[in-house]
Amino acid sequence: MAKADAWGAPGGIALERRETRRDGLAGNTRLIAQPAYKRLLAAEPLLRRSIPALIIIFLVVVAALRVLSLMNERDEVERDARAILALAAGQLARSVSTNPADTSQDVLETIGRQGALGRSHVLAVTDSAFKIIAVSPQSTPWHGRSLDGLVQGGQPLFMFGDRAGVMEVSIDGRDWYAAVSLSGDRKGAAAALVPQDAVFETWRKTVSLNVTLFVLTAGVLIVILYAYFGQAARAQAADRIYLEAHQRIDMALVRGRCGLWDWDMVRGKMYWSRSMYDMLGYQPCDTMLSFGEVDEIIHPDDGDLFQLANRIVAREIDHIDQVFRMRHADGQWVWMRARAQVIDPEAPEIQLIGIAVDVTEQRHLALRSEAA
Structure with missing residues (x-):
């Protein structure tokens, strides 16, 4: 339990602090780039509407x-x-x-x-x-x-x-x-x-040539403008569809008490869906978690994340199906069942993707049944 007690404050703070880095920027880069990026996002609709006027003026x-x-x-x-x-x-x-x-x-x-x-x-x-x-x-x-x-x-x-x-x-x-x-x-x-x-x-030949070139230039710009707005409209529709699908998936994962995670073995980073953070009570973020951050909230009696990663990298196993405990933000232990599969066993860069299901109630029920 030394690991769990040592984690109690530092580990939770490490995860909660990631909330301040949702934009993927850090340090001086964030201080400099974030205001400009936000202003650009705010001005983007105006810039998009001003493009036809700018082309006409040009x-x-x-x-x-x-x-x-x-x-x-x-x-x-x-x-x-x-x-x-x-x-x-x-x-x-x-x-x-x-x-x-x-x-x-x-x-x-x-x-x-x-x-x-x-x-x-x-x-x-x-x-x-x-x-x-x-x-x-x-x-x-x-x-x-x-x-x-x-x-x-x-x-x-x-x-x-x-x-x-x-x-x-x-x-x-x-x-x-x-x-x-x-x-x-x-x-x-x-x-x-x-x-x-x-x-x-x-x-007069020069005038004719200039008129022809101007008409061709105007035609090309009009075609580019039409293609731009068509592409922008398709991109907005795709973003809307993606957002709606992502929200539905998140809602389904939250309702089902399970979370999606993606483990990049080469870079030592792990992505969690929003439902994973909700199950464990941490602030959601869009950045990747490190091995150390995830390993800190796993119960020391339920296995070592680094040892598991070494076995996967050594090609000893290509899938995971394991039950273990993870520390909740309020200090309680949550029983999780993780299932994952290596996407491409032959690829030089190993990557796992899978789900983790909250099986705490089933685990407690099984323990009570066993005790009875």
Whole structure:
């Protein structure tokens, strides 16, 4: 009985103190992590409801940034196109002024190459009446036509030349950018033109690519959001089913005066169901009990838990069916019958699972019958 008397205070306190470690944290870790974890649990419903709003805000911000970026890119493309036209028209006008008799196609093509003009750019040289006398490329059917009659909405170009800058004009119902440079003696003019749709062709492809990527990104996020809420709903349903089943099992174990226990032989830890704590009068906890804590409340005359564990580890036995006494929290002895089986005898890590039934009444009845 020395073991039982020695256990009386220390052993019970050891089990009861485990109540303060239900969250599985200890020491400084518990002090630091537990408040943050509780706040996270409290904020979890709000965070879950805010996810759709956050995704929408994210998509709106991304769309706004891309729109601003694309508009800036469009402005840069337009500025570059205007600058190229102004330079090409001025260079062509200087060439015409230097060599008035030389208005051949070779001059136009040379200036086009030097100005890095594309196939859609048109260079034209006119006389003092703005009649086109040379044009590049040659496929452009403007030769011999009046440039001021061909261009709609560009009268300032023919009046002020370079000072009018690059203007948006219309030619045959199509929008163009045009620049006109007058010769010094006003006996001729040079013009550089390009269709607006040709200027922004690459930019429109970029816009199309960005729109496609944005739609795909939004679609993927929506699918992920749907999957997340579907998974969250299934997880909540599974948790609810598990909790209900666990409560039913606990209630059945409590009503039947029995408890479930799981013994991890390798780590030296044992899990008790809530009904085990209720039968012995201790505070339930979710952490694992050690060999020493369980062995302290077993009657010393009813066997040694360590000796039993050594036999199981040595593969001498693979099951347990034993009656023994365990100390109740109020100091009384409770007769328990434990039955357990090794889950997988071939596994390298031995683990037992079984039940313990309170047979105190049956034991007392048998003793009274024997005494009678």
